[in-house]
Amino acid sequence: MRRLAPYQTGLWLAEYMDMRCQLCRIYRSTPQSQLLHHQTQFRLDNITNVPPTRTALKQHSFLTDIIHQANSYLSSGLLCDHCHNDITWLPRPxxxxxxxxxxxxxxxxxxxxxxxxxxxxxxxxxxxxxxxxxxxxxxxxxxxxxxxxxxxxxxxxxxxxxxxxxxxxxxxxxxxxxxxxxxxxxxxxxxxxxxxxxxxxxxxxxxxxxxxxxxxxxxxxxxxxxxxxxxxxxxxxxxxxxxxxxxxxxxxxxxxxxxxxxxxxxxxxxxxxxxxxx
Incomplete structure (x- = not known):
């Protein structure tokens, strides 16, 4: 059996097991209105080197976690919509x-x-x-x-x-x-x-x-x-x-x-x- 390199294992875990945005650490399918609030808090925390808030994570039930996990398998995105849209993609060549x-x-x-x-x-x-x-x-x-x-x-x-x-x-x-x-x-x-x-x-x-x-x-x-x-x-x-x-x-x-x-x-x-x- 072929063994995975450590970085390959990390990517696999990030994509299929970690349902949180790889930037702000909020669940990737959190509604846009909630993301706006948490994104602001994340930026403030990031500036002061304080770990981002996890309050929103505690508000999700076990059933919601399962739904998020199912959605992740259907999506190739590793960022939430807000973090994705906050970055300028594909500048002019x-x-x-x-x-x-x-x-x-x-x-x-x-x-x-x-x-x-x-x-x-x-x-x-x-x-x-x-x-x-x-x-x-x-x-x-x-x-x-x-x-x-x-x-x-x-x-x-x-x-x-x-x-x-x-x-x-x-x-x-x-x-x-x-x-x-x-x-x-x-x-x-x-x-x-x-x-x-x-x-x-x-x-x-x-x-x-x-x-x-x-x-x-x-x-x-x-x-x-x-x-x-x-x-x-x-x-x-x-x-x-x-x-x-x-x-x-x-x-x-x-x-x-x-x-x-x-x-x-x-x-x-x-x-x-x-x-x-x-």
Whole structure:
């Protein structure tokens, strides 16, 4: 029998056993009028670092709990309606150039702001798996690209280096991309590696980011399909995804005025959060 990783067990429990919103911790099917009150209290409690109120939870009978549990099996949402609607989903895609006449469209699930920003930071830097259900909810907002399916497309997760993996102990993008793969029913392909030992992209200008990523990625095998769906957790300027996309274009074509004729791949990019509203 295949054993589940700890984070997989946590996701399963959050989705099928915990009937509460993964953000405000109120039952997911609580009426909107009650949610407005509890959401206000939750925000006040969160600011002062006091655990959110559980008064509403005590008001539910055993029969109501069973109804909530049944409703949860029919819903893919891990947040209550109010918390879901309080977040801006699917901002307009932005584009970066990867070669002459070739641009890369980047679609984010949401913006890199509260509460997604805090959840991503805790997940990546503190290995806080309790934040993963919220990130899973965000991933599910990304609609599967039109015309893409498991037989003609692959997800290419932003690779990490051996040094970074050893330092962190796990690869957060790999975990997130596995959830996106399950959501879209499109396999993850791992035929590209990160060969650089660059510094963190945080705090760098766009020009510095691009220079930092020169020759950062290398193909170790040919992609099995022509449609490549790049994925990363956070994108600010798009420099990392830009460099990753360029790995699939012949070096001579990157500077060629007819680069589009040299590219045989259809490449688009998706991220959990876009780091800027500008």
């Amino acid at each position: 932005f584009e970066v150039d990867i070669a002459p006449s070739i641009s890369l469209s980047i679609q984010a699930s949401t913006y890199y702001e509260y509460p997604i920003r805090q959840a991503i930071r805790a997940f990546k830097h503190q290995e806080d798996m309790t934040k993963l259900p919220l990130l899973l909810h965000a991933i599910r907002q990304l609609p599967r690209p039109h015309g893409c399916h498991r037989n003609n497309s692959v997800i290419v997760a932003m690779p990490t280096t051996v040094q970074r993996l050893a330092k962190r102990g796990f690869d957060p993008v790999s975990i997130l991309s596995a959830q996106l793969s399950k959501h879209w029913q499109i396999p993850v392909w791992q035929g590209i590696e990160r060969i650089d030992d660059t510094v963190s992209q945080q705090g760098l200008s766009r020009a510095e980011r691009l220079s930092n990523l020169d020759n950062a990625f290398a193909l170790i095998e040919k992609p099995p399909t022509k449609r490549l769906l790049l994925f990363d957790d956070v994108s600010t300027t798009g420099a990392s995804l830009q460099a990753l996309a360029r790995a699939f274009i012949p070096p001579a074509a990157v500077k060629s005025a007819t680069a589009s004729s040299h590219s045989s791949y259809q490449i688009s990019a998706y991220v959990l959060a876009h780091g800027s509203k500008s």
